[in-house]
Amino acid sequence: MGDYKIPELGEYAEIPPVCEGAMSHSHPYVAAPEHQEALGFPGELVEDWHGKAIGRLGELLDQTRSLRVYLDSCVRCGACTDKCHYFLGTGDPKNMPVARQDLLRKVYRRHFTALGKFPLTRWLVGAEDLTEEVLDDWYSYFHQCSQCRRCSVYCPYGIDTAEISMAARDIMDHIGKGQKYCNEIIAKVHKIGNNLGLPGPALENTLEGLEEDIEEETGVKVRLPLDEKGADILLVTPSADFFAEPHVDGLIGYAKVFHQAGASWTISSYASEAANFAMFIGSYEQMREVALRIRKAALDLGVKRLVFGECGHAWRVAYGFLNTLAGPWDFLDPNYPVPQHICEYTWDLIEKGQLKFDKSANDHMTLTFHDSCNIARATRMGDKPGGQFEIPRNIIKAVCNNFVDMAEDTIREGTYCCGGGGGLLTDDLMELRVKGAKPRMEALTQVVKNDGVTHMAAICAICKSQFSKVMPEYGIGMDRIVSVHQLVSDAIVLDGQVTGEETDKLGGDAAPQTEE
Amino acid sequence: MTALFAILFYAATAVLAVGLAFKVVQYARTPAPLKIPTTPAPVTTGGVVLRMLREVVLFESLFKSNKWIWLFGYMFHGALLLAMMRHLRYFIHPVWDWVVLVQPFGLYAGFAMLAGLGALWFRRIFVQRIRYISGPSDHLMLVLLIGITASGLAMSYVSRTDIVALKQFMLGLMRFNWQPLPAEPILMAHLGMVIALMIVFPFSKLLHAPGLFFSPTRNQVDNAREKRHLAPWAAKLEAGGE
Ligand code: HEM
Ligand code: SF4
Ligand code: SF4
Numbered sequence: 001m002g003d004y005k006i007p008e009l010g011e012y013a014e015i016p017p018v019c020e021g022a023m024s025h026s027h028p029y030v031a032a033p034e035h036q037e038a039l040g041f042p043g044e045l046v047e048d049w050h051g052k053a054i055g056r057l058g059e060l061l062d063q064t065r066s067l068r069v070y071l072d073s074c075v076r077c078g079a080c081t082d083k084c085h086y087f088l089g090t091g092d093p094k095n096m097p098v099a100r101q102d103l104l105r106k107v108y109r110r111h112f113t114a115l116g117k118f119p120l121t122r123w124l125v126g127a128e129d130l131t132e133e134v135l136d137d138w139y140s141y142f143h144q145c146s147q148c149r150r151c152s153v154y155c156p157y158g159i160d161t162a163e164i165s166m167a168a169r170d171i172m173d174h175i176g177k178g179q180k181y182c183n184e185i186i187a188k189v190h191k192i193g194n195n196l197g198l199p200g201p202a203l204e205n206t207l208e209g210l211e212e213d214i215e216e217e218t219g220v221k222v223r224l225p226l227d228e229k230g231a232d233i234l235l236v237t238p239s240a241d242f243f244a245e246p247h248v249d250g251l252i253g254y255a256k257v258f259h260q261a262g263a264s265w266t267i268s269s270y271a272s273e274a275a276n277f278a279m280f281i282g283s284y285e286q287m288r289e290v291a292l293r294i295r296k297a298a299l300d301l302g303v304k305r306l307v308f309g310e311c312g313h314a315w316r317v318a319y320g321f322l323n324t325l326a327g328p329w330d331f332l333d334p335n336y337p338v339p340q341h342i343c344e345y346t347w348d349l350i351e352k353g354q355l356k357f358d359k360s361a362n363d364h365m366t367l368t369f370h371d372s373c374n375i376a377r378a379t380r381m382g383d384k385p386g387g388q389f390e391i392p393r394n395i396i397k398a399v400c401n402n403f404v405d406m407a408e409d410t411i412r413e414g415t416y417c418c419g420g421g422g423g424l425l426t427d428d429l430m431e432l433r434v435k436g437a438k439p440r441m442e443a444l445t446q447v448v449k450n451d452g453v454t455h456m457a458a459i460c461a462i463c464k465s466q467f468s469k470v471m472p473e474y475g476i477g478m479d480r481i482v483s484v485h486q487l488v489s490d491a492i493v494l495d496g497q498v499t500g501e502e503t504d505k506l507g508g509d510a511a512p513q514t515e516e
Numbered sequence: 517m518t519a520l521f522a523i524l525f526y527a528a529t530a531v532l533a534v535g536l537a538f539k540v541v542q543y544a545r546t547p548a549p550l551k552i553p554t555t556p557a558p559v560t561t562g563g564v565v566l567r568m569l570r571e572v573v574l575f576e577s578l579f580k581s582n583k584w585i586w587l588f589g590y591m592f593h594g595a596l597l598l599a600m601m602r603h604l605r606y607f608i609h610p611v612w613d614w615v616v617l618v619q620p621f622g623l624y625a626g627f628a629m630l631a632g633l634g635a636l637w638f639r640r641i642f643v644q645r646i647r648y649i650s651g652p653s654d655h656l657m658l659v660l661l662i663g664i665t666a667s668g669l670a671m672s673y674v675s676r677t678d679i680v681a682l683k684q685f686m687l688g689l690m691r692f693n694w695q696p697l698p699a700e701p702i703l704m705a706h707l708g709m710v711i712a713l714m715i716v717f718p719f720s721k722l723l724h725a726p727g728l729f730f731s732p733t734r735n736q737v738d739n740a741r742e743k744r745h746l747a748p749w750a751a752k753l754e755a756g757g758e
Contacts, residue, residue: 015645017644018644018645018648061546062546063546063547063549063747063749064546064547064548064549065543065546065547065548065730065732066548066552066731066732066733068542068543068546069543069546069727069730069731069732070727070731072539072721072723072724072727073721073723073724073727073728073731074721074724075654075721075724076646076649076650076651076654076721077578077585077589078582078585078639078640078643078645078646078649079577079578079581079582079585080581081645081646081649082645083581093645093648093649096645096648096649098649099648099649102649113719114719115719115720123652124651124652124653124656125651125652125653125720126651126652126653149554149733152554152733153554153577153580154577154578154580154581154582155577155581156571156575156577156578156581156589156724156728157571157724157727157728157731157734158554158571158577158728158731158732158733158734159731159733160552160554160733163552284549284550284750284753285753288753319740319741320550320551320552320740321550321551321740323740323741323743323744323745324549324550324551324740324744324745324746324750327744328744337741337742338741339741376555377554377555378552378554378555379555380555380556380557380559380738383559384559385555385556385557385558385559385738386556388555388556389556413554413555413556
């Protein structure tokens, strides 16, 4: 680690030549026994790991249609080979989605298909035994997939390599070869309620601090309530929002929006985490256990609505899976979707004309927007397909005067992953993260040069952390990544707010600019 | 020869039908535990039917992905469809009007198919990335299809086959009243390869044809918030765990 070349940025559409083994040395730390056992997985590689792995694969095949259909259906047309940012950034052929799938497919063929079981035809269909080397390849390359689903958009059958990676990681967990980063975090959520292991009192302190900051800045008492029974709205947000930059500025933005809307809301210390890393390890049971904390918090606090903060995979689990994992949500107010995204919430208020903005507050920036992969390709906002692209952009345009999109095939459903999703946002995978960010950095550099873009906004905690870490490697300042609700926060004019120059309190209607 | 081919045809038909039925039932019975449509996705069932139609008829995703593969793949599949329609005349009597209409197109389709398959194979051999992912079975499948197409074209343009006798043989097979198969080497090669294709179909990547219809990223409605989706095994887990 640390001993690798930062890729040179070129045209973003360039396809690198195949370079075998370029990333075979990359693997994350293996989970320690205590992290494994906390999730009910064996502490270390079990004796009969081969038999157990094949057994678990069989179970997953019976439980998961996607896995079964996708392992059979690939025709090796090659359409996905140039679609993965990790291949584009590293040139390692095993980072081509189809080749990544084949790591599992060859074992599937060997044990679950007629031609692969039969010795004379085995070589024909590329069936192979699960040897120690193959297992090492699994550990390496299934931890070089951020489960971003870009390949699935472009495959003629929608084959989603994320589904294959999730299955492979689940098998590895079941034989005692889990990944430290994810499993340690999930254990913390089970125990304390968030990825950081931030206990209730610390959270309370943090929120009080933020309240003071806001009051100092605006002169308005904006609250960030914790565990308030009887509140209408439960806000579930990634724990990075409580302290990391630029995440926390987004949290301040949500608070101001709630305040200005006159909403009664609360954060829960029991379910103080929107992220659900159990998705990354492909475990339905673990994912459900994490999701049930949110259900319990909603019931205990007696809220009527559920709103999620800015986080990509969290929104996937919330939007796509929460109803399945922890529903039905019939005890909440049926007039609102369950759950709602904070962007849906804010945009709704903007459309109704209930928020006032001073757009000039963001005039020192020219913004572009990074579509986070899970939001773009696995969820929706609003009631029309594609709302997940339009609503965040609409919000940015309502609070900023300068907005430019990056090249069309690098945004919306074709967006490139930040390079740190899918449980890879760990220091032991730094080389992969830097190289995987290359396509996004190229597209960003292009609008920086051509359109004078100064900042990129995102609505995902992982994207924000990843970019603030890797952008400097490409010569872009770490402060160039901002939260969408940070922009909202900067432009919103609260009732009774004291602005920079004037000491007089401004009345609502004297606000500089009103956006409909 | 007649008896051998007759028996092989029956066997191949049985393998194809039973094998495919088994796979389709297996896919249909395997639950999809979570909602995973690739979004933006249709929010209604009608929308999903349309999305699927666009995938099957236009290869929409492939078009977004790679224009060359789309062009060659589309040529091959379109021509394959036409050629198969043209072949119907050997299996029905009297021949339906539209099958008659299709005949000349079916013939040209043979060339388009050959060109499409040739181009796909070219890519497989010369594009570094695709060569890397290609295994023996991927090449062999193309060889087999090229063989079928070439031998078919040879019978139309090089040494014509006794079509009347062939039709008698085919109809005889279907009526369980065997008629002699014309003893021509090209015809036998053609039929032999078709039999091989039928047999490998349910065991190979040709399962992409039924697979597409069962692909959750393509066939699910985007309505996770509105409608609770629960797999039977997950419901059991829920009942036992709470
Ligand atoms: C529902 C019907 C079908 C659909 C939607 C479909 C779709 C596709 C698509 C999109 C591809 C990838 C592009 C390409 O390489 O051509 C493909 C490949 C292929 N299809 Fe189909 N297909 C269908 C039926 C069939 C059938 C009946 C055959 C039987 C002969 C077949 C044989 C192949 C082969 C051999 C390839 C791989 C070509 C290569 O090696 O590059 N397909 N199919
Ligand atoms: S695009 Fe789909 S079918 Fe084609 S090689 Fe990739 S995974 Fe296989
Ligand atoms: S899901 Fe994303 S990271 Fe994984 S193989 Fe596909 S494109 Fe690459």
